[in-house]
Amino acid sequence: MASRSIWKGVISFGMVSIPVKLYGSAEDKTISLNQLHQECGSRIQMPKWCPTCDRKVDADEIVRGYALDKTNYIQVTEQDLDRVRLESLKAIQVDNFVPWEVLEDFRLMDDHKGYFLAPEEVGAKAFVLFMKAMEEEDKIGIAKIAVREKEQLCAVIPFDGILYLQTLHWADELREYADLIPMATVTDSEMAMAKALISGMSKLPDLAKYQDTYRARLKEVLDAKLEGREVLALPEPKATINDLEAMLKASLAAVAK
Numbered sequence: 001m002a003s004r005s006i007w008k009g010v011i012s013f014g015m016v017s018i019p020v021k022l023y024g025s026a027e028d029k030t031i032s033l034n035q036l037h038q039e040c041g042s043r044i045q046m047p048k049w050c051p052t053c054d055r056k057v058d059a060d061e062i063v064r065g066y067a068l069d070k071t072n073y074i075q076v077t078e079q080d081l082d083r084v085r086l087e088s089l090k091a092i093q094v095d096n097f098v099p100w101e102v103l104e105d106f107r108l109m110d111d112h113k114g115y116f117l118a119p120e121e122v123g124a125k126a127f128v129l130f131m132k133a134m135e136e137e138d139k140i141g142i143a144k145i146a147v148r149e150k151e152q153l154c155a156v157i158p159f160d161g162i163l164y165l166q167t168l169h170w171a172d173e174l175r176e177y178a179d180l181i182p183m184a185t186v187t188d189s190e191m192a193m194a195k196a197l198i199s200g201m202s203k204l205p206d207l208a209k210y211q212d213t214y215r216a217r218l219k220e221v222l223d224a225k226l227e228g229r230e231v232l233a234l235p236e237p238k239a240t241i242n243d244l245e246a247m248l249k250a251s252l253a254a255v256a257k
Contacts, residue, residue, distance in 0.1 A: 009090040018123035023116040094141035113167035134158045193248040200255040
C-alpha cells in the first residue's frame with residue numbers, strides 16, 4: 001500500500017457520500033537513464049530558457065498558457081484555474097452502474113492509471129456495503145474524477161475487498177481502426193491447429209511468473225560495465241511464417257512435449 005494518498009475527497013452513491021482517499025496501485029520500476037556529456041561524464045542540465053529574452057528564467061517567472069497557434073498563447077493564471085470549479089475535484093459521483101461488458105472495448109482503458117480507493121474510518125461501513133453490493137450484483141460504477149488538474153472518466157470496480165478506480169478514455173478520444181483490419185483467408189485445417197495450439201498452451205493464470213526481462217537485462221549490462229565485463233548482444237528475433245501450416249505442426253509438437 002502506498003504510504004501517502006494522492007487525492008482526498010468523497011465517493012457518492014446516490015445521496016450517500018463516503019470520505020475516501022486515493023492511492024497508487026502499482027509502482028513503476030523502470031530504470032531511468034540520464035543524458036551525460038560524453039567528454040567529462042557530467043549530467044546535462046536542462047535550464048528553463050526564454051528564447052526571446054535570451055536568458056534562463058526562474059520558477060516564479062513562469063506561467064502556463066494555452067496555444068492558439070505556434071507563436072501565440074493565452075496566459076492562464078492560478079486565479080483562472082480556480083474559476084474552473086468541478087465537482088469532480090473533490091468528489092467521485094457514481095451516476096451509473098453497468099455490467100462488466102461495458103469495458104470489453106479495451107481502448108477505453110487509460111494506460112497505467114489505476115488506483116486503490118480506501119475509506120476514511122468514519123465511512124468504512126458504507127464503503128463495505130456498496131463494495132459488497134456491487135460484487136453481488138456483478139456491476140461496476142461509472143463516474144468522473146479530477147486529479148492533477150485533469151478531469152477523467154473512470155470505472156469504480158470492486159476488487160478483493162476494496163474498490164479499484166480505473167481511469168478511462170473519453171469516447172471522443174478513441175481512434176478509428178477499420179482501415180487497420182487485415183484481410184486474409186484461413187483454411188479449416190489451419191484453424192483447427194491454431195485452436196489446438198491455444199488449448200495446449202492454456203493454463204491457470206500465474207502473472208507472478210512474468211518478469212520485466214528488459215529491466216533485468218539492462219541491469220545486467222550496467223553491472224557488467226561497472227565490473228569491466230562485456231555482455232554480448234542477444235540475436236534479434238526473426239519472423240517465421242513462410243510455411244504457416246508447418247510452423248503450426250511444429251508448435252503443437254513442442255507443446256505436446
